[in-house]
Amino acid sequence: MFGPKAVHNKDRMRRRQGITGRFFEGKEGTAVEDFKKKANFQHKTPLFEEVCDRLQRNSDFRVRPILIGQKFRGAFAFVDGMINSGQLSELVMRSLVEHRFAADATAGDLFAYIDGGGIYCPDQKKQQKADDIIKQMLTGSAALFLDGAADAYTFEIKSTFVRSVTEPTNENITKGGKDAFVERWLMNTALVRSRLHSPDIVVESVLAGRQSQTNIAVVYLKNTADDALVQRAKDCLSKLDVDSISSLGIVEEALCGDDNSIFPQVTNTERPDSFCADINEGYIGIIIDGFPFALLVPGNILQQMQAPEDYARHSVFASAIRVLRFVMMGITLLLPGFYVSILSFHQEMLPSRLVQSIMKARLEVPFDEIIEMIVMLIAFEVLIEAGLRMPKNIGQAVSIVGALIVGEAAVSAKLISPAVVIVVAITAIASFTLPSQDLSNAVRVWRFVLLLFSGMLGLVGLVIGAILLTLRICSLEVLGVPYMAPLIGGHTKTKDSYFRRPFVQDKKRPEFLGNKNKTRRVSKG
Amino acid sequence: MKRNTKALLGSLFVFALVFSVNAGSKTNMPRREEITRKTVVQAIGVDQLEDGSGGMRITFAPAMSRDQESLQGSTEEINNVIVSDGETFYEAVKKAQTFSSNTVYLGQTDLLVIGEAAAREDLAKYIDFVTRNQDMRMDLHIVVAKDTTAEEVLRCDSDDGATSFEAIESLLLDAGEMSYSSEVKMRQVVQAMEEETLVPILPAVTIAKQEESKGGPATISLVGYGIFHDGKLIRFLQEDGAKAFNLLTGRFEYSVAVINAQDIGKMSAQLLNSSVELSTDTKDGKPAFTFRVDLTANITERVSNNANPKAEELRFTEETLHALEEDLTNQLKGEMERVIAQSQSDGVDYLGLADHLYRSDPDEWERVKEDWESLYPQLSIQVEVEPQIQNFYTINQGLGMEE
Numbered sequence A: 001m002f003g004p005k006a007v008h009n010k011d012r013m014r015r016r017q018g019i020t021g022r023f024f025e026g027k028e029g030t031a032v033e034d035f036k037k038k039a040n041f042q043h044k045t046p047l048f049e050e051v052c053d054r055l056q057r058n059s060d061f062r063v064r065p066i067l068i069g070q071k072f073r074g075a076f077a078f079v080d081g082m083i084n085s086g087q088l089s090e091l092v093m094r095s096l097v098e099h100r101f102a103a104d105a106t107a108g109d110l111f112a113y114i115d116g117g118g119i120y121c122p123d124q125k126k127q128q129k130a131d132d133i134i135k136q137m138l139t140g141s142a143a144l145f146l147d148g149a150a151d152a153y154t155f156e157i158k159s160t161f162v163r164s165v166t167e168p169t170n171e172n173i174t175k176g177g178k179d180a181f182v183e184r185w186l187m188n189t190a191l192v193r194s195r196l197h198s199p200d201i202v203v204e205s206v207l208a209g210r211q212s213q214t215n216i217a218v219v220y221l222k223n224t225a226d227d228a229l230v231q232r233a234k235d236c237l238s239k240l241d242v243d244s245i246s247s248l249g250i251v252e253e254a255l256c257g258d259d260n261s262i263f264p265q266v267t268n269t270e271r272p273d274s275f276c277a278d279i280n281e282g283y284i285g286i287i288i289d290g291f292p293f294a295l296l297v298p299g300n301i302l303q304q305m306q307a308p309e310d311y312a313r314h315s316v317f318a319s320a321i322r323v324l325r326f327v328m329m330g331i332t333l334l335l336p337g338f339y340v341s342i343l344s345f346h347q348e349m350l351p352s353r354l355v356q357s358i359m360k361a362r363l364e365v366p367f368d369e370i371i372e373m374i375v376m377l378i379a380f381e382v383l384i385e386a387g388l389r390m391p392k393n394i395g396q397a398v399s400i401v402g403a404l405i406v407g408e409a410a411v412s413a414k415l416i417s418p419a420v421v422i423v424v425a426i427t428a429i430a431s432f433t434l435p436s437q438d439l440s441n442a443v444r445v446w447r448f449v450l451l452l453f454s455g456m457l458g459l460v461g462l463v464i465g466a467i468l469l470t471l472r473i474c475s476l477e478v479l480g481v482p483y484m485a486p487l488i489g490g491h492t493k494t495k496d497s498y499f500r501r502p503f504v505q506d507k508k509r510p511e512f513l514g515n516k517n518k519t520r521r522v523s524k525g
Numbered sequence B: 001m002k003r004n005t006k007a008l009l010g011s012l013f014v015f016a017l018v019f020s021v022n023a024g025s026k027t028n029m030p031r032r033e034e035i036t037r038k039t040v041v042q043a044i045g046v047d048q049l050e051d052g053s054g055g056m057r058i059t060f061a062p063a064m065s066r067d068q069e070s071l072q073g074s075t076e077e078i079n080n081v082i083v084s085d086g087e088t089f090y091e092a093v094k095k096a097q098t099f100s101s102n103t104v105y106l107g108q109t110d111l112l113v114i115g116e117a118a119a120r121e122d123l124a125k126y127i128d129f130v131t132r133n134q135d136m137r138m139d140l141h142i143v144v145a146k147d148t149t150a151e152e153v154l155r156c157d158s159d160d161g162a163t164s165f166e167a168i169e170s171l172l173l174d175a176g177e178m179s180y181s182s183e184v185k186m187r188q189v190v191q192a193m194e195e196e197t198l199v200p201i202l203p204a205v206t207i208a209k210q211e212e213s214k215g216g217p218a219t220i221s222l223v224g225y226g227i228f229h230d231g232k233l234i235r236f237l238q239e240d241g242a243k244a245f246n247l248l249t250g251r252f253e254y255s256v257a258v259i260n261a262q263d264i265g266k267m268s269a270q271l272l273n274s275s276v277e278l279s280t281d282t283k284d285g286k287p288a289f290t291f292r293v294d295l296t297a298n299i300t301e302r303v304s305n306n307a308n309p310k311a312e313e314l315r316f317t318e319e320t321l322h323a324l325e326e327d328l329t330n331q332l333k334g335e336m337e338r339v340i341a342q343s344q345s346d347g348v349d350y351l352g353l354a355d356h357l358y359r360s361d362p363d364e365w366e367r368v369k370e371d372w373e374s375l376y377p378q379l380s381i382q383v384e385v386e387p388q389i390q391n392f393y394t395i396n397q398g399l400g401m402e403e
Helices: A004-016 A030-039 A046-055 A085-097 A107-115 A130-138 A185-195 A227-238 A248-255 A272-281 A315-344 A352-362 A369-389 A392-412 A418-431 A437-457 A459-474 B003-026 B066-071 B089-096 B116-121 B123-132 B150-155 B164-173 B186-194 B239-249 B318-346 B353-360 B362-378
Strands: A061-068 A072-079 A124-127 A141-146 A152-156 A201-208 A214-221 A267-269 A284-288 A294-297 B038-048 B056-062 B082-086 B103-105 B111-114 B141-145 B201-208 B219-229 B232-238 B255-261 B265-283 B286-302 B380-391
Touching: A030 A046, A030 A061, A030 A072, A046 A061, A046 A072, A046 A130, A046 A141, A061 A085, A072 A085, A072 A130, A085 A141, A085 A152, A107 A141, A124 A130, A130 A141, A130 A152, A185 A201, A185 A214, A185 A272, A185 A284, A201 A227, A214 A227, A214 A272, A227 A248, A227 A284, A248 A284, A248 A294, A267 A272, A272 A284, A272 A294, A315 A369, A315 A418, A315 A437, A315 A459, A352 A418, A352 B038, A369 A392, A369 A418, A369 A437, A392 A418, A418 A437, A437 A459, A459 B003, B038 B116, B038 B123, B038 B150, B038 B164, B056 B089, B056 B150, B082 B089, B089 B123, B111 B116, B111 B123, B111 B150, B111 B164, B116 B123, B116 B141, B116 B232, B123 B186, B141 B150, B141 B164, B141 B186, B150 B164, B150 B201, B164 B201, B164 B219, B219 B239, B232 B239, B232 B318, B239 B265, B239 B286, B239 B318, B255 B318, B265 B318, B265 B353, B265 B380, B286 B318, B286 B353, B286 B362, B318 B362, B318 B380, B353 B362
Parallel strands: B038 B103, B038 B111, B111 B141, B141 B201, B286 B380
Antiparallel strands: A061 A072, A072 A141, A124 A152, A141 A152, A201 A214, A214 A284, A267 A294, A284 A294, B038 B056, B056 B082, B201 B219, B219 B232, B255 B265, B265 B286
């Protein structure tokens, strides 16, 4: 039953079912003959043969013969899944098959018919090179080869497996638009154009990635954006030489002024309205095919502290919330270091009753304050990472287990003091108020640096660390624009720097972007 | 990033690292100390050593909770205080380390008690360490002990379980209720000792011992002020004298006066909203001062007095109110004039007249400052009091009085 004979029988069964367990079966070139037979060409068609030869190993490469106008032999070649088969049949094939040519019509008449717009397809191109044809096929076009012709046509009929426009996942606001960018760059540019109908919107694209051939579009207002800034952005993208644009970070790093800086030098957004608002300010937008996010350069720390809902709320309330965000950023950055330095070096600064309370709580804790703080912060980072990876249905349970039970148990076991738990909790909550996740990540790392400095030298160390941090971010430049603009660089602050003034009072575009059009049109009449 | 900026940041980082490694041992940078290894001292008492050696006895009252007493080892610490003798303050502090299980930490000290004997000897000698020590706060409270030592004051726990520090802190906080005293901070004392126009004045506390027949523990009470001159305690001002002093110096908050107007009866009045204005003039070629004190009074109770035939007819008319105000004026004016006379007989200007003259008429002060001490007893200092009874509520007759 289980001997060699059984194995032999199993293989025979699989072969009968067509399961060979092997990939490409033919020798190189043999599949081309199959495709040629399928196309039923009578004459040599070198372009067709070359394309088949290069794509023969692909199981999703298809060839479909067609008889055009009952007279001319042709063959469609496409990559299955990349095109919309229904549209291929209805728009292209039908208009070819059902057209009636004259009895003495020649290939020239056929070309004239196609070139004259006889096909119901808005995007057709005549191709002479196999490279171009393959490129088009791999981006959602079907290629038409005519028997014996030196040229071919490509028709763009992309598949509709594109995700439709949905609500933003991370930047939801109650009084704003509910659409977000999707993976297709042309849809994203369409979303932008639907909001900014200006003819001055420019969308220039470049292909990046040797293997991925990804379209990256630079979007800007030509009557507003600084030409030099636009050129610098385009230069950065043109020089990008990678195999594939597999993540947003690759493009971000290409645009960064300093690869070693953890601070986000490029802003990203999934909201078309935010994107358009920043384009209108003079920022340069980058839309990348395959990513439901758009980038904005040059990144700026004040811009990253602003949230889309600031502009949907009343200016006074929005200003208060913005000030709160700055305070929260200070707290999340400095509170752990401040706590450790006060408790370890400067106990005289604490009120007497608080000192007694803390002493009582710390009596049997075996660790120093700095060790406690580092361990708690690391535990918190672990919880965040675990929460990101967890499936949604058990992520909440993990948070509860981690935060409540483990924390409570650790305090009860006198491994950590309650004050440290409170400080870490406040720090964590404060970090969640930052609108930009990238900025929040940078702050999380620098928090540890400042903590180490505080643990070495108390408040003096904390101040040294803060000075180093300030120097670091003040020295950052993105595409020649200081990251801390307009706070440095001698630029006039706009009315939108710290506080959100009413729109009618905010008439100037940011000076540090070098805009051609420095004044906004804002008036109540 | 530009090379120069990188180099700058890198060098700053290295500097910070090297500096921090050496900081504790070679510089005056703060050192890291575990908070649980410290004995946090809430109150310090300073006394003169009774052996006449000129040394001092320092009493440290730690901020321990009751359940921490068992962690302490030394016999001295069972009473919640650590006592240490030394020729100087600092020596006594260091000696305390030899029998304290933790580091004696003075950074949280909030109260300094000066024993009477030490105060009469030389205040500056006993507080000099406090003013120089960078750990100690300059806004700590300072009091002088009357008829007792600072050690006894700090050993005296109240019957409700509060420590001596808590009791004194509470007393100082509520000092304005009777205005027999007020809180004074170290920086005010230092300022008074530094400036020639001011005189240090410290709140005075004492231990009010209950009569043995009544039982009960001794309690700390706030009795008034200790007046200093040339760094030495010269006098205590208590109760009515302290109240009058507060009225004259603008430290008055609330108090009570019992008015006994003829034909009206005994009334109790709440005194509040006091303001004082000091004006300067010249009389016989010397400065003359006039205190004008305004305050408000509310009649809070009337003592029934059926024996007084007029009492049953009492109505709060304009005449009766004037009579009451007159009695109150005489009372307060008398108290204030006594304090003024006392200060002039002591030859010590603790009413702040020199300071007022210095600020209001610097030229005049320049003219008289050399002879101020001899001039002061002869100065004309007048008092005008203007109390105003605002509220007497709806009381017309006392309870139980016949119609």
